[in-house]
Amino acid sequence: MYGLKISNPGVDVGTSDPRTTSMRSDFNMFKIHSDGTAFGTIQAGEQAGTVTFTHNLGYVPAFWTYYIGTDNKQRLLSYLPEGIGGQGEISSYAGTDTIKCVFDFGAAYNQNVYQASDFYNTWAGGSLLFLAGDRSGGKDGAIRFTNLALNKNESVLSAVLDVHVASKGTNTNNLKIITRGIDEDNTADFSSSPMGRSQTAASGTQEQSMTSPTPFNFGINVKSQLEEINSRSGWSSGNAMGFFVINNASPTDCYFSDAYTESPNSFLTVTRQGSATFGFRALIFKDKVSEN
Amino acid sequence: MAQGFRVALPGKSGTSTEPRDYSFSSEFTTVKVYSEHFGTIGLSASGTAFATISHNLGYVPMVIPYLELKTNRWFCGPGFVSGTGLSIYGTNTDAYMSNQESSVGTDNFVLGVKNQTAGSISVRYRCYIMGDSGN
Amino acid sequence: MGYGLKVSKPGIDVGTASDIDLIFSSDIDSMKTKTTGTFSGTTSVAHGLSYTPAFFIAQDGFAPFGADPIDVDGTNLNIVSGTTVRRYYIFYKQF
Numbered sequence: 001m002y003g004l005k006i007s008n009p010g011v012d013v014g015t016s017d018p019r020t021t022s023m024r025s026d027f028n029m030f031k032i033h034s035d036g037t038a039f040g041t042i043q044a045g046e047q048a049g050t051v052t053f054t055h056n057l058g059y060v061p062a063f064w065t066y067y068i069g070t071d072n073k074q075r076l077l078s079y080l081p082e083g084i085g086g087q088g089e090i091s092s093y094a095g096t097d098t099i100k101c102v103f104d105f106g107a108a109y110n111q112n113v114y115q116a117s118d119f120y121n122t123w124a125g126g127s128l129l130f131l132a133g134d135r136s137g138g139k140d141g142a143i144r145f146t147n148l149a150l151n152k153n154e155s156v157l158s159a160v161l162d163v164h165v166a167s168k169g170t171n172t173n174n175l176k177i178i179t180r181g182i183d184e185d186n187t188a189d190f191s192s193s194p195m196g197r198s199q200t201a202a203s204g205t206q207e208q209s210m211t212s213p214t215p216f217n218f219g220i221n222v223k224s225q226l227e228e229i230n231s232r233s234g235w236s237s238g239n240a241m242g243f244f245v246i247n248n249a250s251p252t253d254c255y256f257s258d259a260y261t262e263s264p265n266s267f268l269t270v271t272r273q274g275s276a277t278f279g280f281r282a283l284i285f286k287d288k289v290s291e292n
Numbered sequence: 293m294a295q296g297f298r299v300a301l302p303g304k305s306g307t308s309t310e311p312r313d314y315s316f317s318s319e320f321t322t323v324k325v326y327s328e329h330f331g332t333i334g335l336s337a338s339g340t341a342f343a344t345i346s347h348n349l350g351y352v353p354m355v356i357p358y359l360e361l362k363t364n365r366w367f368c369g370p371g372f373v374s375g376t377g378l379s380i381y382g383t384n385t386d387a388y389m390s391n392q393e394s395s396v397g398t399d400n401f402v403l404g405v406k407n408q409t410a411g412s413i414s415v416r417y418r419c420y421i422m423g424d425s426g427n
Numbered sequence: 428m429g430y431g432l433k434v435s436k437p438g439i440d441v442g443t444a445s446d447i448d449l450i451f452s453s454d455i456d457s458m459k460t461k462t463t464g465t466f467s468g469t470t471s472v473a474h475g476l477s478y479t480p481a482f483f484i485a486q487d488g489f490a491p492f493g494a495d496p497i498d499v500d501g502t503n504l505n506i507v508s509g510t511t512v513r514r515y516y517i518f519y520k521q522f
Binding site: 003004023024025026027028029030031032033035059064066069072073074075076281283286287288 | 434436437446447449450451452455456457458479481482483484490497498499500505520
Binding site for chain 1: 316319320418425
């Protein structure tokens with residue numbers, strides 16, 4: 001064999017062991033094409049973010065990537081312990097022109113979804129239904145959520161009451177409602193009627209189309225109501241919060257109804273302020289991975 | 293450096309003492325590719341398949357596999373980690389490399405790939421068998 | 428390339444070889460190993476570099492997946508490992 005061979009210091013170049021050979025002309029070496037560092041941001045409510053390293057080689061190259069944690073330490077991407085990225089996935093992959101690195105939380109970042117703990121309605125006078133609109137006259141409803149992870153005076157990005165309509169009235173004209181918060185520090189359960197409890201000054205007036213076939217969902221913006229409640233002196237994270245949905249002259253037999261036995265039923269989605277930054281480092285080689 | 297061979301990178305001095313200034317120096321080992329192998333693994337729906345790549349080095353080498361786990365997306369090794377427990381597959385790929393069913397021995401590398409889809413697929417791979425130790 | 432050194436792969440004309448077909452070129456950096464070793468258990472390996480370097484880990488051949496943290500910072504390769512023996516490579520490569 002003709003070629004060039006260089007052994008490690010102190011090692012006889014005549015050795016055939018690749019482990020003690022510095023360079024051999026019949027052994028390729030990974031040749032570095034480029035390297036870089038890039039950071040991305042995931043905003044509250046977003047689930048994933050991607051950073052891109054452009055190589056423009058026109059073929060898929062060999063590469064190594066490293067995830068940069070919030071502690072600024074680099075971790076080889078194919079070896080990352082559970083929990084460093086939180087829930088979700090961290091991955092990187094190559095194409096013919098770029099390396100993409102993805103940080104995926106697996107769920108919307110800084111967003112909490114709360115399942116309703118209590119319903120009430122003035123139609124049946126009971127706690128099995130969440131109902132508002134006109135059903136044998138104007139009827140109102142209330143809904144409660146427990147254990148809210150929300151600091152006192154915290155301003156949120158959004159708060160949406162997601163109403164699950166399991167059944168509705170025969171009138172498909174617009175439902176007309178006003179939504180207010182239950183103005184209490186830590187509103188109690190609905191084992192007795194909550195309808196006499198104080199209401200927030202903050203309110204939302206809404207007309208909602210009822211033409212969709214059941215089941216369907218519609219949203220009510222309750223951000224201002226939520227922030228009035230969590231600004232109360234007695235509010236603390238982990239407290240319970242409730243809302244009234246009040247009929248506002250809906251047409252006859254125009255109402256929504258969600259049964260507590262339905263699954264899934266109505267819930268509250270709160271997106272808190274903030275963002276998460278993630279970083280990757282990529283080492284891109286000239287050596288080809290793809291066949292063509 | 294007493295005696296040896298080294299080559300500086302463009303714009304760098306051959307008398308520099310900074311290792312990063314050299315494309316190569318006999319003072320340092322360089323990660324070397326002993327052999328590279330390109331292939332395709334056919335997988336039945338939700339199935340597992342293997343490719344065996346011989347190297348006959350007599351020791352366990354470092355192996356760096358790349359797999360096209362989704363069309364036009366090549367991942368390095370498993371390429372990802374899922375935070376929900378010690379799962380080794382991603383939810384966004386058609387297949388994954390199974391660390392638990394892949395192995396490197398003193399004579400060959402067995403690459404195990406699992407299909408996550410309900411249909412049959414083919415997964416292309418390129419494996420670099422390095423001349424350097426893997427254990 | 429004005430002056431330099433390059434070595435092509437076997438069977439390839441060095442005068443016309445593309446970068447892919449070269450073993451080595453003085454124009455192109457390579458992964459120069461500063462140190463390699465094996466480890467198990469919890470430890471830190473001082474890499475002695477003034478920067479955070481690239482590294483690679485191999486367990487029974489290929490980069491492992493597991494729950495044990497391994498990371499590098501400006502001073503050390505930090506390892507929390509069980510009884511499994513792994514090999515590390517630290518390179519003269521700064522990002």
